Amino acid sequence: MVYQASESRYNEMIYRRCGRSGIKLPAISLGLWYNFGGVDIFENGRAMVRRAFDLGITHFDLANNYGPPSGSAEETFGQILKKDLKPYRNELIISSKAGWEMWPGPYGNFGSRKYLIASLDQSLKKLGIDYVDIFYHHRPDSETPLEETMGALEQIVHSGKALYAGISQYQPDDTLRAAKILRESRTPLLIHQPNYNLFDRWIENGLLDTLSDQGIGCIVFSPLAQGILTDRYLRGIQKDSRAAKPHSYMDKKSITEDKITKVNKLNKIAGERGQSMAQMAISWVLRQPAVTSALVGASKVRHIEDAASALTNLSFSQEELTHIDQILVGQV
Numbered sequence: 073m074v075y076q077a078s079e080s081r082y083n084e085m086i087y088r089r090c091g092r093s094g095i096k097l098p099a100i101s102l103g104l105w106y107n108f109g110g111v112d113i114f115e116n117g118r119a120m121v122r123r124a125f126d127l128g129i130t131h132f133d134l135a136n137n138y139g140p141p142s143g144s145a146e147e148t149f150g151q152i153l154k155k156d157l158k159p160y161r162n163e164l165i166i167s168s169k170a171g172w173e174m175w176p177g178p179y180g181n182f183g184s185r186k187y188l189i190a191s192l193d194q195s196l197k198k199l200g201i202d203y204v205d206i207f208y209h210h211r212p213d214s215e216t217p218l219e220e221t222m223g224a225l226e227q228i229v230h231s232g233k234a235l236y237a238g239i240s241q242y243q244p245d246d247t248l249r250a251a252k253i254l255r256e257s258r259t260p261l262l263i264h265q266p267n268y269n270l271f272d273r274w275i276e277n278g279l280l281d282t283l284s285d286q287g288i289g290c291i292v293f294s295p296l297a298q299g300i301l302t303d304r305y306l307r308g309i310q311k312d313s314r315a316a317k318p319h320s321y322m323d324k325k326s327i328t329e330d331k332i333t334k335v336n337k338l339n340k341i342a343g344e345r346g347q348s349m350a351q352m353a354i355s356w357v358l359r360q361p362a363v364t365s366a367l368v369g370a371s372k373v374r375h376i377e378d379a380a381s382a383l384t385n386l387s388f389s390q391e392e393l394t395h396i397d398q399i400l401v402g403q404v
């Protein structure tokens with residue numbers, strides 16, 4: 073059956089402006105780091121992407137190395153585009169990245185111009201498209217001059233292979249430097265992609281202010297701490313969870329008793345707000361005006377539905393925020 077996107081897809085989603093740019097992103101974006109690789113069931117990934125788009129999630133985030141095997145998530149998304157979403161290409165923001173190891177030898181990793189340009193060419197082939205909307209440098213590289221890495225992003229944007237440039241995991245000082253270099257070359261830095269969730273608040277110490285000042289958007293990844301900030305692990309490690317997967321980067325040791333005790337307490341507040349734990353964790357990152365979008369992952373269609381429904385309750389009372397902070401620092 074030919075896929076026909078839901079006519080109501082733009083009715084419920086909230087779109088937020090990405091920094092001082094012309095682009096608005098959905099408050100919820102879908103990342104394809106896990107569950108879209110060659111090892112996964114294609115039809116499950118396809119169903120998740122279709123449902124996401126039907127819910128107004130217009131942004132899909134990839135990277136050269138997502139899989140496993142590395143690169144296969146881009147192939148999966150390319151297939152989904154071909155089968156279902158091609159007529160909707162102009163309604164989509166598709167991103168990819170390079171910065172982690174992709175192929176052997178000195179030119180398949182980090183931040184050289186050679187690596188970034190060759191990698192994007194590979195990504196476009198896998199995705200079966202002429203351009204991505206956003207291309208990111210995936211992580212800082214202290215050995216390559218920032219001018220070279222940003223010069224590569226500039227070249228990519230000017231060649232039309234990406235419409236916008238992004239960076240991921242850069243600290244505030246390097247973000248400022250990157251923004252300045254790109255501004256001088258008339259390729260404004262659209263967006264930064266850092267990790268942010270209830271357990272990891274590093275971006276509150278300067279990065280969010282820098283992004284606001286500079287007019288750069290912010291899409292935060294792993295708002296659910298890879299699933300820990302949901303009901304997933306409240307009864308131990310389930311067989312089909314990320315932590316149990318043989319190819320998982322998620323260290324089982326990161327699911328500590330202390331965290332689970334805190335999640336149980338946070339879950340009570342979520343219940344009082346009429347939300348699931350996952351929904352409250354998503355609303356919590358979106359309470360920051362500088363955060364444009366929460367970049368979630370999912371293994372099931374219902375995870376995406378759960379995330380989208382978080383948007384019906386985005387506000388927190390001061391009392392709730394204080395209580396949450398007290399739980400996080402172990403005061404209550």
Ligand SMILES: NC(=O)c1ccc[n+]([C@@H]2O[C@H](COP(=O)([O-])OP(=O)(O)OC[C@H]3O[C@@H](n4cnc5c(N)ncnc54)[C@H](OP(=O)(O)O)[C@@H]3O)[C@@H](O)[C@H]2O)c1
Pocket residue numbers: 102103104105106133134210240241265292293294295296297298299300302303304312313314315350367368369370371372374375376378379
């Ligand atoms: N720039 C970077 O360096 C970087 C790094 C990491 C990620 N990212 C991006 O961020 C995206 C999201 O990262 P993430 O997958 O770690 O995000 P996440 O949203 O923190 O975790 C997603 C996982 O949480 C579980 N989950 C989601 N919704 C749930 C619900 N309603 N109830 C119960 N469990 C639920 C699922 O785990 P199960 O699979 O166990 O069901 C799902 O796979 C990635 O796909 C990628 O695009 C970027």
